[in-house]
Amino acid sequence: MTTASTIPGTPAGDPLLRIRELEVTFRTDAGPAVAVRGVSFDVHAGETVAVVGESGSGKSTTAAAVIGLLAENGSVTGGQILLEGQDLTTLGPDAMHRLRGTRIGMVPQDPMSNLNPVRRVGHQIDETLVDNGVVSGRDVRPRTLELLEEAGLPDARRRAQQYPHEFSGGMRQRALIAMGLAARPQLLIADEPTSALDVTVQRTILDGLTDLTDRLGVAVLLITHDLGLAAERADRIVVMYRGEVVEQGPARELLADPQHEYTRRLIAAAPSLASRRAELARAGAVVAVAGGDDLLATPAAHDAPATDAERIVEVEHVTKVFRLRGKGLLGRGADFTAVDDVSLVVPRGRTVAVVGESGSGKSTVARMMLGLLEPTSGTIRFDGVEVGRKDRAAEVAFRRRVQPIFQDPYASLDPLFTIYRTIEEPLRAHGIGDGGSRRARVRELMEQVALPAELLRRYPAELSGGQRQRVAIARALALEPELVVCDEAVSALDVIVQSQILRLLVDLQERLGLSYLFISHDLAVVRQVADEVCVMQGGRLVEQGSVEEVFESPRTEYTRTLLDAIPGRDLDLSRTA
Numbered sequence: 356m357t358t359a360s361t362i363p364g365t366p367a368g369d370p371l372l373r374i375r376e377l378e379v380t381f382r383t384d385a386g387p388a389v390a391v392r393g394v395s396f397d398v399h400a401g402e403t404v405a406v407v408g409e410s411g412s413g414k415s416t417t418a419a420a421v422i423g424l425l426a427e428n429g430s431v432t433g434g435q436i437l438l439e440g441q442d443l444t445t446l447g448p449d450a451m452h453r454l455r456g457t458r459i460g461m462v463p464q465d466p467m468s469n470l471n472p473v474r475r476v477g478h479q480i481d482e483t484l485v486d487n488g489v490v491s492g493r494d495v496r497p498r499t500l501e502l503l504e505e506a507g508l509p510d511a512r513r514r515a516q517q518y519p520h521e522f523s524g525g526m527r528q529r530a531l532i533a534m535g536l537a538a539r540p541q542l543l544i545a546d547e548p549t550s551a552l553d554v555t556v557q558r559t560i561l562d563g564l565t566d567l568t569d570r571l572g573v574a575v576l577l578i579t580h581d582l583g584l585a586a587e588r589a590d591r592i593v594v595m596y597r598g599e600v601v602e603q604g605p606a607r608e609l610l611a612d613p614q615h616e617y618t619r620r621l622i623a624a625a626p627s628l629a630s631r632r633a634e635l636a637r638a639g640a641v642v643a644v645a646g647g648d649d650l651l652a653t654p655a656a657h658d659a660p661a662t663d664a665e666r667i668v669e670v671e672h673v674t675k676v677f678r679l680r681g682k683g684l685l686g687r688g689a690d691f692t693a694v695d696d697v698s699l700v701v702p703r704g705r706t707v708a709v710v711g712e713s714g715s716g717k718s719t720v721a722r723m724m725l726g727l728l729e730p731t732s733g734t735i736r737f738d739g740v741e742v743g744r745k746d747r748a749a750e751v752a753f754r755r756r757v758q759p760i761f762q763d764p765y766a767s768l769d770p771l772f773t774i775y776r777t778i779e780e781p782l783r784a785h786g787i788g789d790g791g792s793r794r795a796r797v798r799e800l801m802e803q804v805a806l807p808a809e810l811l812r813r814y815p816a817e818l819s820g821g822q823r824q825r826v827a828i829a830r831a832l833a834l835e836p837e838l839v840v841c842d843e844a845v846s847a848l849d850v851i852v853q854s855q856i857l858r859l860l861v862d863l864q865e866r867l868g869l870s871y872l873f874i875s876h877d878l879a880v881v882r883q884v885a886d887e888v889c890v891m892q893g894g895r896l897v898e899q900g901s902v903e904e905v906f907e908s909p910r911t912e913y914t915r916t917l918l919d920a921i922p923g924r925d926l927d928l929s930r931t932a
Contacts, residue, residue, distance in 0.1 A: 371400045371541055371542060372421070372436075374394055376393050376395055377393070377435070378432045378433030379391040379413075379416050379417070379420050379429060382428040383428070389598065390429070391420070393600070394417055394598075398542065400574050401569075402590050403575040404574075404575070404592075405577040405579055405588065405589035406418070406577070406595060407585050407594055409621075413598040413599070418461075418544050418546050418578050421459065421544065421576070422461055423446070424455075456483065457538045459544065460534075460538065460573075461545075462528070463548075464546050466527035466531050472520060474518070476519060476522065477496070477499050480499040483534045483537045484537050484538070500512055503515060505567060508533075523713075532548075536568075536571065536573070539571060542575075545575060545577050545578065554877070555712055556712070557584075561588060580849045581922055582625045582850065583879075584923065586610050591603065591609075594609070596615075601618065602614055621851065623854075625850050626883055665702050666702060666703070668724060668736070670699045671734050672732070672734075673720070673733035674697075675730055677690070677691045677693055693719045694723070694730075696896075697716070697733075697891070703837075705886040706886050707889065708884070708885035708887070708888045709873070709889045710874075710881055710888060711891035717876075718843075720891075723742070725757060725759055729743050751785070755836065757838045757839075757840065759841075760824075760827050760831050760839060760840070761843075764823035770815055772815075773811065773814055774813055774814070778830050778833055779794075779796075782834070801829060805825065820849075820852060821848055821856065824845070824852075824856055835867075836869070837868075837869070838871075838872065839869055839871050844856070845857060845880060857880065878917055888902050890917070
């Protein structure tokens, strides 16, 4: 057996968890598929080890094997998983069930799908405590309230009586952390525990988790595709690629001197505050700043404010109020102001980013700009014409000129349409061309987004997340729009795929003269693609300016908080790429 000392950067002493030559195989219609092969690494007591890699790298499959929750068609076909010397691969289902929760806890990725929507949160934690034999009878509920308070949920007694849909995303994740640590396990597996959360909520959750695990001496196996997060939170990093470990070592050392090409690709693709839009743009589309090494996408023609002719979208004093009805929601009927007196401009051929936490109103602004919601007051003009104040013919023309790209590339594509039908549908709906010309246009669009033509016969479920998002972009470009509204268009993608999509968007803008409204909560990504930034908080626009002004000299405390919360923001990852 390989000893701990043969694994680079592994601390001395016996590890809590020792994985050796692990192999996981899935049964498929096409035969056995090996998803994980030859994986070896250690996790010591009180240590946080991050396993990083893109989707399909095998990191979540490895975690599922450790806790014994592989899919029904998956099994460990080789190697060992040793917890304090006990080989978990030899245990039966009943023994693994007793081990889960008591010795190994888990915080899964999606809190909404991992909490029972028809049971109160407190009852679900009660059940965890009883099932794991931690407490029983009258002692259960007091312990549940203690766990909720430990996880950072104030007013725990009231929260325990609420249902998951009455919690925010961050609150639901706190509840899952409480459940994962309920039985005081030795090892906690956190599988992308904050990937769906805003950076400020993410930092709060991770700070709370770190504090809890430090006080309890719990080891953490952190599964993530975010290198900045891994570097900031982990003692050591294990890099997986195509089911294998390609590199591992102390976090900062590995990032400072990556040995494997894939690790270098991950680092190069990681959005960071050192990024510049010029890293994505074509050479010659930017000008150099005298006296500096960085290239900034600041064409001289863009230095002056946009004139009326250069403004493709004008948002003036827009407010959106939603009427909330029913006693079950807020205890009484009420009005909720989602957007409050917002004004902004999108110049032609440029990218304006609207950033802020969930609930800040940024997506509501995007939907009003798309004509999907009507402002309560104020005006939105596209090319000088007020949105929503048009006849039927003008409405159809507007739809051709403005197209969206949404966050989830699977949910926004019809699963029953082939890729060809998906991209052709806008052309067919608007009566553009005949069958032959539409086929040619679809192939041209596939070439524009760098997808092979053989994918046209496939369905969305047969494509990767990055390929699906490229299809969504191709569909958005089918009608040759002038404005594309990107609503969290890359937030669900791994860093390498995300980098590819961002480069594609910038390249298409340079070639086609597109204008973008880019909605995001990820300021590191915004830094890479935006010309101008608008920061929203609580429905109001609290700051706006050029990307350099907002990032280098933020004027509001809220913007500074967003910037400070970006994982790994102080790491200059670009120097190690």
